[in-house]
Amino acid sequence: MKVRHVNLKKGRLGELRTFLFWGWINIHTRVERDSSEWKAIVAHESKHWEQYKISYGLHPFLYKFSKSYRYQSELEAYAEEIVSLGKPLLVLPVARIIADDYGLDVTPQQAWRDLHAIISRETKRIENNRKFEDLGIEGVTMDPEYYYKN
Numbered sequence: 141m142k143v144r145h146v147n148l149k150k151g152r153l154g155e156l157r158t159f160l161f162w163g164w165i166n167i168h169t170r171v172e173r174d175s176s177e178w179k180a181i182v183a184h185e186s187k188h189w190e191q192y193k194i195s196y197g198l199h200p201f202l203y204k205f206s207k208s209y210r211y212q213s214e215l216e217a218y219a220e221e222i223v224s225l226g227k228p229l230l231v232l233p234v235a236r237i238i239a240d241d242y243g244l245d246v247t248p249q250q251a252w253r254d255l256h257a258i259i260s261r262e263t264k265r266i267e268n269n270r271k272f273e274d275l276g277i278e279g280v281t282m283d284p285e286y287y288y289k290n
């Protein structure tokens with residue numbers, strides 16, 4: 141996996157590019173090298189690369205044509221990104237992004253629940269889970285319905 145620092149299309153901060161079974165991550169030049177944002181982008185795109193490999197290279201097609209696959213892919217990638225940043229409060233704005241920006245038929249509430257479930261599961265596995273437990277994400281009981289109504 142190679143990471144390149146390049147100019148990307150407007151609005152994009154990072155992307156995974158693949159060629160046969162070789163992949164690389166492009167990160168926008170406005171993101172400082174090795175910053176926490178950089179690491180979070182690498183975490184997100186590395187997850188997509190993992191998905192690419194376990195799908196035997198079918199990932200781009202499944203991603204394009206299946207909403208449920210695309211949804212699951214982004215939930216997993218954003219979970220990695222949020223865990224990398226160590227900022228559980230991002231679950232809410234990220235759930236909105238997933239629901240609004242990927243052409244999916246999900247509500248932010250649904251995305252919030254699913255993203256939260258993945259992060260809770262992943263943090264048990266990921267070494268830096270202490271940060272999350274300290275911030276209380278394991279014990280979050282906030283009802284998203286309630287949150288979105290207010």
Ligand SMILES: [Zn+2]
Nearest residue numbers: 184188214217
């Ligand atoms: Zn993604």
